[in-house]
Structure formats: structure tokens, C-alpha cells
Amino acid sequence: xxxxxxxxxxxxxxxxxxxxxxxxxxxxxxxxxxxxxxxxxxxxxxxxxxxxxxxxxxxxxxxxxxxxxxxxxxxxxxxxxxxxxxxxxxxxxxxxxxxxxxxxxxxxxxxxxxxxxxxxxxxxxxxxxxxxxxxxxxxxxxxxxxxxxxxxxxxxxxxxxxxxxxxxxxxxxxxxxxxxxxxxxxxxxxxxxxxxxxxxxxxxxxxxxxxxxxxxxxxxxxxxxxxxxxxxxxxxxxxxxxxxxxxxxxxxxxxxxxxxxxxxxxxxxxxxxxxxxxxxxxxxxxxxxxxxxxxxxxxxxxxxxxxxxxxxxxxxxxxxxxxxxxxxxxxxxxxxxxxxxxxxxxxxxxxxxxxxxxxxxxxxxxxxxxxxxxxxxxxxxxxxxxxxxxxxxxxxxxxxxxxxxxxxxxxxxxxxxxxxxxxxxxxxxxxxxxxxxxxxxxxxxxxxxxxxxxxxxxxxxxxxxxxxxxxxxxxxxxxxxxxxxxxxxxxxxxxxxxxxxxxxxxxx
Amino acid sequence: xxxxxxxxxxxxxxxxxxxxxxxxxxxxxxxxxxxxxxxxxxxxxxxxxxxxxxxxxxxxxxxxxxxxxxxxxxxxxxxxxxxxxxxxxxxxxxxxxxxxxxxxxxxxxxxxxxxxxxxxxxxxxxxxxxxxxxxxxxxxxxxxxxxxxxxxxxxxxxxxxxxxxxxxxxxxxxxxxxxxxxxxxxxxxxxxxxxxxxxxxxxxxxxxxxxxxxxxxxxxxxxxxxxxxxxxxxxxxxxxxxxxxxxxxxxxxxxxxxxxxxxxxxxxxxxxxxxxxxxxxxxxxxxxxxxxxxxxxxxxxxxxxxxxxxxxxxxxxxxxxxxxxxxxxxxxxxxxxxxxxxxxxxxxxxxxxxxxxxxxxxxxxxxxxxxxxxxxxxxxxxxxxxxxxxxxxxxxxxxxxxxxxxxxxxxxxxxxxxxxxxxxxxxxxxxxxxxxxxxxxxxxxxxxxxxxxxxxxxxxxxxxxxxxxxxxxxxxxxxxxxxxxxxxxx
Numbered sequence: 001x002x003x004x005x006x007x008x009x010x011x012x013x014x015x016x017x018x019x020x021x022x023x024x025x026x027x028x029x030x031x032x033x034x035x036x037x038x039x040x041x042x043x044x045x046x047x048x049x050x051x052x053x054x055x056x057x058x059x060x061x062x063x064x065x066x067x068x069x070x071x072x073x074x075x076x077x078x079x080x081x082x083x084x085x086x087x088x089x090x091x092x093x094x095x096x097x098x099x100x101x102x103x104x105x106x107x108x109x110x111x112x113x114x115x116x117x118x119x120x121x122x123x124x125x126x127x128x129x130x131x132x133x134x135x136x137x138x139x140x141x142x143x144x145x146x147x148x149x150x151x152x153x154x155x156x157x158x159x160x161x162x163x164x165x166x167x168x169x170x171x172x173x174x175x176x177x178x179x180x181x182x183x184x185x186x187x188x189x190x191x192x193x194x195x196x197x198x199x200x201x202x203x204x205x206x207x208x209x210x211x212x213x214x215x216x217x218x219x220x221x222x223x224x225x226x227x228x229x230x231x232x233x234x235x236x237x238x239x240x241x242x243x244x245x246x247x248x249x250x251x252x253x254x255x256x257x258x259x260x261x262x263x264x265x266x267x268x269x270x271x272x273x274x275x276x277x278x279x280x281x282x283x284x285x286x287x288x289x290x291x292x293x294x295x296x297x298x299x300x301x302x303x304x305x306x307x308x309x310x311x312x313x314x315x316x317x318x319x320x321x322x323x324x325x326x327x328x329x330x331x332x333x334x335x336x337x338x339x340x341x342x343x344x345x346x347x348x349x350x351x352x353x354x355x356x357x358x359x360x361x362x363x364x365x366x367x368x369x370x371x372x373x374x375x376x377x378x379x380x381x382x383x384x385x386x387x388x389x390x391x392x393x394x395x396x397x398x399x400x401x402x403x404x405x406x407x408x409x410x411x412x413x414x415x416x417x418x419x420x421x422x423x424x425x426x427x428x429x430x431x432x433x434x435x436x437x438x439x440x441x442x443x444x445x446x447x448x449x450x451x452x453x454x455x456x457x458x459x460x461x462x463x464x465x466x467x468x469x470x471x472x473x474x475x476x477x478x479x480x481x482x483x484x485x486x487x488x489x490x491x492x493x494x495x496x497x498x499x500x501x502x503x504x505x506x507x508x
Numbered sequence: 509x510x511x512x513x514x515x516x517x518x519x520x521x522x523x524x525x526x527x528x529x530x531x532x533x534x535x536x537x538x539x540x541x542x543x544x545x546x547x548x549x550x551x552x553x554x555x556x557x558x559x560x561x562x563x564x565x566x567x568x569x570x571x572x573x574x575x576x577x578x579x580x581x582x583x584x585x586x587x588x589x590x591x592x593x594x595x596x597x598x599x600x601x602x603x604x605x606x607x608x609x610x611x612x613x614x615x616x617x618x619x620x621x622x623x624x625x626x627x628x629x630x631x632x633x634x635x636x637x638x639x640x641x642x643x644x645x646x647x648x649x650x651x652x653x654x655x656x657x658x659x660x661x662x663x664x665x666x667x668x669x670x671x672x673x674x675x676x677x678x679x680x681x682x683x684x685x686x687x688x689x690x691x692x693x694x695x696x697x698x699x700x701x702x703x704x705x706x707x708x709x710x711x712x713x714x715x716x717x718x719x720x721x722x723x724x725x726x727x728x729x730x731x732x733x734x735x736x737x738x739x740x741x742x743x744x745x746x747x748x749x750x751x752x753x754x755x756x757x758x759x760x761x762x763x764x765x766x767x768x769x770x771x772x773x774x775x776x777x778x779x780x781x782x783x784x785x786x787x788x789x790x791x792x793x794x795x796x797x798x799x800x801x802x803x804x805x806x807x808x809x810x811x812x813x814x815x816x817x818x819x820x821x822x823x824x825x826x827x828x829x830x831x832x833x834x835x836x837x838x839x840x841x842x843x844x845x846x847x848x849x850x851x852x853x854x855x856x857x858x859x860x861x862x863x864x865x866x867x868x869x870x871x872x873x874x875x876x877x878x879x880x881x882x883x884x885x886x887x888x889x890x891x892x893x894x895x896x897x898x899x900x901x902x903x904x905x906x907x908x909x910x911x912x913x914x915x916x917x918x919x920x921x922x923x924x925x926x927x928x929x930x931x932x933x934x935x936x937x938x939x940x941x942x943x944x945x946x947x948x949x950x951x952x953x954x955x956x957x958x959x960x961x962x963x964x965x966x967x968x969x970x971x972x973x974x975x976x977x978x979x980x981x982x983x984x985x986x987x988x989x990x991x992x993x994x995x996x997x998x
Binding site: 001002003004005006007010011012013014032033034035036037038040041042044045048049050051052053056057058059060061062065076083094095096099100126127128130396 | 540541542543544545546547548565567568569571572573575576586589590591592593594595597598602607608610611614615630631634635660661662663664665666883918921935936937938939940941944991992
């Protein structure tokens with residue numbers, strides 16, 4: 001048993017359902033007790049879906065437990081087949097079905113006899129995989145199923161398209177800014193003269209999967225979803241995979257160059273250097289913005305980054321390489337894929353943290369006292385308590401991650417958005433200078449803001465008055481450093497003298 | 509026994525022990541329907557019981573639900589957590605007792621609550637974890653009371669989670685008043701969490717304490733009365749005062765604001781519930797604690813509140829004073845809202861078990877109701893409420909609703925398309941899709957968290973009910989009522 005207060009990645013069935021309900025005309029049947037279908041609520045409420053979520057729970061209750069589930073599950077599959085005529089019905093196991101140890105494969109076989117739709121059991125064990133791993137597995141499973149089916153039926157189309165083309169793999173419902181990222185990627189591909197063969201799985205039909213082999217290459221923008229499917233396609237058809245996340249100016253260019261190599265290898269004489277240069281220096285605002293006078297003040301500012309692999313790695317690189325910000329810690333909750341993360345970020349940050357424990361991350365932030373945090377909703381809350389601004393850069397998703405206006409994170413427009421996000425997360429510009437020169441105008445009471453309040457020290461009146469004179473935005477830091485010093489000296493009262501001694505000693 | 513002034517139709521005949529009203533049509537679809545998992549009760553109970561800690565013993569599925577769907581995010585370290593079962597727990601490689609002990613000691617060290625409530629889930633049911641067996645031993649070992657509630661989705665729906673907790677807690681109510689000793693004040697810092705996350709409940713000053721202790725001449729002589737059901741403290745005060753007007757003293761509430769202040773319950777005490785989903789708690793109070801249950805309609809809406817007060821008065825042989833005037837006054841104050849709902853129809857898909865009470869009130873307001881979906885229908889515990897529903901329909905001259913237990917959401921949506929009701933009260937999964945198809949909705953979950961009870965809160969119910977109608981009136985004329993492309997109907 002594990003005491004948990006917060007989860008960065010959801011349970012396996014959420015991943016499976018994100019993939020299943022991204023497809024057009026695919027219905028998922030969950031084998032679960034009442035209430036486990038809250039995926040429907042998340043999809044309907046968070047992403048403001050207009051359509052009914054194509055997920056139905058075959059409710060497991062006492063009666064079903066006593067009698068066995070087969071009849072009910074099979075009935076529900078065939079019923080949904082008749083009601084909605086989906087192309088595919090995906091039976092989704094849950095934590096409950098995992099421990100009931102029923103032969104769900106057999107249920108699927110039984111249902112397949114009567115159903116017009118294809119019926120498939122998502123091959124995901126709740127206790128082995130989290131949401132991200134489950135989504136990746138499920139997508140690969142669906143792709144494999146339909147490629148094999150097409151091969152058997154002899155209608156697999158392996159002839160490459162006439163013009164260069166791409167499958168964009170990994171765009172899904174309830175993904176972090178996925179809908180806007182997808183639009184931006186399509187624009188980018190259009191700029192490069194590349195046709196989008198299929199976007200997978202969002203909005204795709206399973207019947208289109210047999211045409212995936214026609215694409216010249218696969219683009220997997222997110223490390224978390226699509227790698228397994230792309231790997232399968234590479235093994236089957238030799239389709240090369242570009243898995244560089246085009247996030248930030250430098251990585252977008254690197255991604256475009258990788259695409260260029262693929263096209264060149266296929267005998268297509270593309271040269272995107274001029275495009276990259278023009279976008280970077282003239283069209284996109286991000287590169288110029290970093291260079292502009294206002295952003296000088298970002299130099300050397302300290303930041304902590306935490307998120308999923310894709311976003312945390314990309315933002316770390318943007319901060320360090322494109323904006324001159326010092327990343328004191330970069331972290332990920334994708335423990336299962338931590339080696340990749342370490343390789344990607346270790347040269348751009350002081351330390352790497354791989355953890356699923358929100359308290360560990362909060363404590364690290366409290367210890368490092370960065371000027372800004374780029375993290376998930378959880379780190380935003382931590383930042384609020386520590387009075388450190390936080391830009392949200394990664395899932396778990398929140399209704400705020402479905403803005404109505406255009407807010408991509410990838411491509412050149414994504415780079416603009418990132419720059420705005422980063423800039424607005426710091427206290428900057430003239431405001432910063434004036435605060436430093438005039439010592440601020442904040443006369444509020446001192447608030448302790450350690451994650452764990454330690455009150456073994458008392459502040460004398462003159463000490464408190466002196467602390468009050470410190471500008472509000474550094475006051476917490478001065479207070480903590482002074483207390484640290486006082487403890488190291490074995491003092492229990494902090495006077496103005498102690499404060500200045502501390503300043504001399506530790507530069508508080 | 510003198511019977512108090514009643515409405516001519518006799519709303520306050522004692523509810524018969526079994527037989528449900530005959531004219532109402534009950535069906536059980538046993539369909540596939542969506543509602544929240546009963547562990548959601550943690551979201552409001554941990555706030556209500558300020559010295560508690562709730563430990564949900566389940567899987568990632570449970571934790572992610574509380575975090576994402578219920579939106580119970582962590583603003584400060586909360587007083588609930590997950591004991592996340594891992595593969596070793598499921599395969600019984602690990603010892604449940606030792607594992608729970610480790611976690612509870614951790615909680616004791618970091619939070620020091622007055623009580624730890626273990627919330628069992630589907631998983632603990634299926635692996636047959638012996639929570640009731642482990643709890644007393646562990647309780648003795650670590651020195652903190654452990655209350656076990658099996659709020660699982662195999663047996664219960666949404667709000668019934670609270671029922672499982674209160675039924676378990678009823679067994680912990682003392683039989684004798686606490687001796688006044690200089691008990692050390694609980695070291696748990698109270699109150700700071702409510703401010704951060706209040707789920708729309710407004711907290712007010714602690715109101716319970718004085719009622720249990722004062723012997724006031726304003727009160728008539730009657731046997732002790734315990735009320736059960738978790739309400740925001742301000743509503744607790746309102747209901748206490750409402751009964752005080754009739755000279756009735758509420759001896760205590762289950763739950764109390766602090767676990768350490770659970771009310772004394774002795775054989776022969778009277779008990780009354782304030783919510784329709786508390787049938788197990790009612791049973792526990794009756795059978796296990798030997799209380800006499802007052803079966804009344806629930807104090808929701810002016811009509812329900814009046815009937816509830818009246819019934820309690822009747823049981824205590826007290827003639828109610830000024831209830832007619834009070835109810836009439838409240839109705840008069842609602843006129844601006846009533847104009848908006850009269851003649852309109854409302855369809856309940858079924859979610860939180862408040863459906864019958866709300867439908868009864870809205871019918872009294874002048875609405876019609878073709879269907880009441882409800883996850884679970886206890887015809888005995890809700891007997892008086894069902895009777896009042898039937899009576900209300902007769903008096904208002906509208907057809908009786910169909911009551912559909914465990915509805916099938918797909919079938920319901922087909923019926924909604926046919927009936928085209930003015931308002932659908934539904935769970936969150938269906939609200940946006942229905943709105944996109946031009947059907948006005950209100951989330952049932954809002955009624956779970958809103959202040960519904962008592963005379964004064966009738967306005968709040970109508971404020972919620974009329975919001976979509978008022979919003980639509982404001983947007984009327986834009987021609988945007990359908991926001992999806994025509995679907996091909998199979």
C-alpha cells in the first residue's frame with residue numbers, strides 16, 4: 001500500500017479510453033462498477049465536448065458478481081452494436097475486472113459472433129501500467145489489429161503517396177493542448193509541402209489505418225503517446241519515425257531538419273533551411289523576443305521545471321538555450337521512461353528529479369527557491385503557497401488547458417506562446433528595478449511560507465522591523481536564510497544584528 | 509392523541525411500515541447509467557467533520573476520480589488520502605494489517621486526527637479485505653478510533669457513500685454524556701481547510717454546542733431528538749431554529765462538526781433524517797441504537813420543510829405554531845422565480861437520490877415531471893416523501909411521474925428527445941451534449957452541494973433551477989439553440 005495524496009498520471013483505463021474515444025465511431029464498453037466511468041465527466045466537462053462520450057459502463061454490481069459478468073458484457077456489446085453501429089467496440093478492463101480474473105477474451109470472442117462491429121479487448125493490466133503507458137499500448141494494439149486485418153483481407157495499401165506525406169501520431173482527446181498543437185502541426189506540414197496522410201487517433205476512423213503505410217514518415221510529437229505504434233509501423237513497412245518534439249525554436253528547427261533528411265533519403269530534394277531561417281528570424285516573434293532588451297532581465301533567473309517527459313524536457317531546453325534562464329532542477333513523473341529524460345535534459349539543468357511524489361517535488365522547490373516554476377497544476381498550488389509564480393506546462397489536465405482561443409505549444413506559434421508564458425511568469429522589467437531601488441512598497445505582515453513551518457525561532461521587534469524593510473518579493477528568502485544562519489549559530493532569537501550578520505555570512 | 513392541524517388530504521398520517529403509495533408507477537430498468545462513485549462523500553464529509561481523516565483504501569482509479577472528476581484538488585495538505593493498493597496487496601503477498609498500520613501511524617504522526625475513517629472500495633470488497641476485523645485491533649494499537657465504511661460502487665451510488673459513513677458512525681455515538689474533564693484540546697488545526705475549499709458551502713460560526721447543553725424554558729418537554737445527515741453548519745442552525753420555534757430541542761446531529769462531539773444516543777431516543785439517501789443510517793439508528801425513527805418527508809422546499817416540522821411536532825404531540833403563515837410567507841417570496849417555472853417540465857435522469865424530493869417541490873412550484881430516474885429507491889425510508897409527491901401531484905392536477913430505478917441512460921436520452929422537456933436535471937457526463945442539442949440542463953451534483961434544506965433555502969433551489977431557463981431567455985433570439993450538426997437517426 002502506498003499513501004498517496006495526488007497523482008500525476010491517471011489509471012490505465014483512462015489511457016485506453018482516451019485513445020478509444022478519440023477515434024470516430026469507436027465505442028468503448030467498460031467492465032466496471034458504478035461510478036468508474038468518470039472519464040465521461042472529464043471529457044464532457046473539461047474539454048467541453050458537444051457529443052456524448054462513446055463510453056458505456058457495463059455495470060458490475062452484486063448480482064453480476066454472483067452470476068458472473070459474461071452474459072451482461074456480451075449483451076452490452078451486442079446492444080451497442082445495434083444502437084450505434086460503431087466500427088469497433090473496445091472492451092476496456094478496469095482495476096475491478098483485473099482482479100475478478102474473468103476471461104474477458106472469451107467475452108470478446110462470444111460478442112464477436114453476433115456483432116457487426118469489430119470487437120477488441122484492450123490488452124492493459126491496471127496494476128502494471130499507468131494512463132500514459134496504457135494509451136500508448138492501446139493505440140499500438142488498434143493499429144496492429146487493423147494492419148493485420150487489412151493484410152489478411154488483401155486490401156493493405158503499401159504504395160507510398162505521390163507527394164511527401166506524414167502520419168501525425170499521438171493527438172488524442174483530453175491531451176494537453178493537443179487540439180491546438182494538431183492545428184499548428186498541420187500548418188507546419190503545409191508550409192513544408194507535406195501532405196497529412198492521417199492524424200492518429202483523434203478524429204480518425206479505424207478503417208483508415210490500412211492506409212497508414214502510405215505515408216513517407218511518421219511524426220510523433222509526444223513521447224508519451226504514439227511511440228509504440230510508430231515502432232510497429234517502422235518494423236512492418238520501414239516507415240521512418242521523427243520523434244523530435246517541435247517545441248521551442250531550436251527543437252522545431254531540429255525536427256524540420258530531421259524531416260528533411262527523411263525526404264531526402266526518399267529521393268525528394270527538399271531544403272528547408274531558408275524556411276527555418278525566415279521563420280526563426282522574421283516571422284516568429286520568439287527569437288526576437290528573447291533578444292529584445294526587456295528580456296535581458298531574465299538572464300540567470302532560476303527556474304524549476306516539472307512535468308511529463310515531453311513537456312518538461314522541451315521547456316527545460318527552451319529556458320536554458322533560448323532564454324538564458326538557469327534551470328536549477330528539471331523533473332518528470334514518467335518514471336517508466338526516465339532514462340530518456342535524463343539524457344535529454346542533464347546538460348541543461350543542475351539536477352534531475354524523477355518522482356511521482358508531489359511532496360518530494362514541493363520540498364525540492366522550497367529548498368531551491370526558484371524565481372519561477374514551470375510545472376503541472378500541482379506545482380502551481382505549491383507555487384501559490386511559496387509565493388513563487390508558476391506557468392502550467394503539462395498534464396494532469398485541467399479545464400484551463402482547454403482555452404477557446406488558439407494556444408498551441410508546438411511549432412512557431414507555439415514558440416510565441418511559450419515565450420509569453422515564460423515572460424509573464426517572472427516579475428520583470430522596470431517593475432523589478434523599481435522594487436530593487438526603492439525596496440518595494442509592500443508593508444504587509446511577514447508571512448511564513450515554508451512547506452513545513454518550523455517555529456523554533458523568535459524574531460525580536462527590531463529584527464521584524466528590519467525584515468519588513470526588505471522588499472516583499474525577496475522577504476521570504478531573506479527570512480529563511482537568516483533563520484538558517486541563526487540555527488547554524490545556535491541562536492534562538494533573531495535581532496537586527498543577527499539579520500545583518502546573516503547577510504554578511506550567507507548573502508541573504 | 510390530538511392530531512395537529514393538517515392539510516385536508518392528511519399528509520401526516522404515520523407512514524405505513526411497508527406499502528408504498530399505490531398510484532405511483534415504479535420501474536427498474538437495471539440499465540447502464542452514470543453517476544458518481546460513492547467515495548465522493550469524502551469530499552464533503554472531511555470538511556464537515558473537522559477533526560477527521562478519511563483514508564480511501566482503493567486503487568489509482570479511486571484516487572484519480574477524487575482528484576480530477578470531483579475536483580477535490582489539494583490546496584493545502586488535506587485530511588484525506590488514498591491508501592493505494594498495489595499488486596502485492598491484491599495478490600495477498602503483503603499483510604493488510606501491517607500495511608494499514610504503517611499508513612495510519614504515518615497519518616497519526618503528520619495529522620493527529622480524532623478519527624480515521626476507512627473508506628472501503630470495490631477493490632477491498634472483491635479481495636474481501638477484512639476491514640471490520642482489522643480496525644478494532646489497529647484502533648487499540650495506535651490509539652485513534654477507526655470507523656469503517658464500505659462506500660463501494662458495487663452496492664451503492666454517489667450520495668449513499670455518506671449513508672455508509674453515517675451508519676458506521678452511528679455505532680460510535682456515546683450512550684452516556686461525556687464527563688466534564690479538562691480534556692486537552694485537539695491539536696488538529698481546525699478550520700483552515702474549509703476556507704480553502706468549500707464546495708459552495710458557506711461555513712458559519714459553530715452552532716451546535718450550546719443546543720445540547722442548555723435547558724431552556726423555551727423548549728417543551730419531549731423525548732430527545734437526534735437529526736442525521738451532513739449539512740453545512742449554517743443550515744444546521746437554521747433547522748435547529750425552525751424546530752425551536754415549535755419548542756423542540758435538537759439534542760444532537762450525526763455527524764457533528766467534531767468527531768469528539770458525537771451526540772449521545774440512548775434507547776428510546778427519536779431520530780429523523782434530513783436527506784433521502786440515508787436509509788442505512790436510519791436502519792442503524794432504529795435497529796442497532798433502538799431509536800424511534802420519525803418517517804417524514806424531507807425538509808426540502810417550503811412544502812417539505814413544513815411537512816417535516818409538522819410530522820416531528822405530531823410525534824411529540826406538540827401543536828405546531830404559525831407553520832401555515834410561515835410556509836405561505838416563503839411561497840409569496842418565491843413568486844418572481846415561480847413565474848419562470850410554472851407550466852414547464854422537468855426530467856430527472858437520476859444521480860444523487862434527491863430526485864423525489866426535488867421533483868415534489870418543483871411540482872408544487874407548478875412544474876410537471878414526466879420521469880424521475882433514481883439510482884436506488886428505498887420505498888420505506890422514502891415512504892412519507894413518496895406519499896407527499898403523490899398528494900402534491902393530485903393537488904396540482906398534474907400526472908404522476910414514472911419513477912425509474914437504475915435507469916438506462918441511453919434509453920432515457922431517447923425519451924428526452926421524444927418528450928422535449930424544458931429542463932433536464934442530469935449528471936455531469938450528459939449535461940454538455942444535451943445543451944449542444946438545445947436541451948436545457950442543470951447538473952444534479954450542484955444540488956448535492958447547494959444549501960437546499962429549510963424554509964429559507966427554497967430560493968437557492970429555484971435560483972439553481974431557473975438559471976438555465978434565465979440564461980436561455982437571455983440568449984433567446986440568437987438562433988443558436990442547436991450547436992451540433994443534424995445526426996442521422998438509426
